[in-house]
Amino acid sequence: MATKGIVFDVKRFAVHDGPGIRTTVFFKGCPLRCAWCHNPEGISPRPEIMVFPDRCLKGCRDCLALCPKQALRKGRGTIVLDRARCDGCGACAEACPSEALRLVGRSCSSEGLMEEISRDAPFFSESGGGVTFSGGEPLQQPIFLKDLLTLCRLEGLHVAVDTSGHAPYSDLEAILPLVDLFLFDLKAVDDSLHRQLTGVTNRLILDNLGRLSGAGAPLVLRVPLVPGGNDPAGELERMADFCASLPRRHPLHLLPYHRGYAAKLKRLGRGPAPTEIAPPAEQALREAREVFARRDLSVTIGG
Ligand code: SF4
Ligand code: SF4
Incomplete structure (x- = not known):
């Protein structure tokens, strides 16, 4: 039976949300409130x-x-x-x-959304791409997500799930056999800093990451680099230590913060918009990369 969910965008020909050319589906609703969120329209679960x-x-x-x-x-x-x-x-x-x-935000059925996604299947097979479920937080709608993943599996599509990891482990475990790649966001390891930046504790997130890694899940770690946010003295070192301590090694993508959220906040009536954060300088990026590379982690800037 088709399930229903709420998405706020379907981006075709995406090249930064996993391998190859992808169609990225953005789910509406997120339990985090990241100070720098690029998609503030994905936070509320409602249209x-x-x-x-x-x-x-x-x-x-x-x-x-x-x-x-x-x-x-x-x-x-x-x-x-x-x-x-x-x-x-x-x-x-x-x-x-x-x-x-x-x-x-629009309500749609899993079958209707699959019809939309399937139109791009020829581009996926030529480029080694597929579908990415992002948001917001896709695991905020676990039944809808699982239904879509099952339909993608039936069509033989490569599937990535971009997650904050803030969800019950049972929901992650339920989709594990249906996911080809988890893009797992890691924003801060220090819990008080994480609370300050995102509004929630990171205990569940770090625990889930450890369990997924131990369960053999295909993972790419995504660390946003936000000047004045998650880069205070020692935090990058703590994140690198944590990544190196996981049961398995995973590729890591450092994502330089880029501008864009302030105008969206204003359009959503969530102003006054905060002062825009400047993107990280080249030097800061190189230094951050070194911190992770010193732990023998494979680091890419961007991704
Ligand atoms: S403002 Fe627009 S979306 Fe809101 S209730 Fe009126 S018609 Fe509906
Ligand atoms: S008044 Fe402005 S917002 Fe309303 S329908 Fe006309 S152009 Fe659109």
């Missing part, structure tokens, strides 16, 4: 409206009468959304002629 005030056509007002919750009103040369009233029905976004209102 929501992004507002692009500059695109609003003066004098149009097509959306106003359509809103069943009276959540929209005229502002100065644009439209203003009262998020406390909005239930994410999407009627306004559908009517807006200029995409000043955009609905992020």
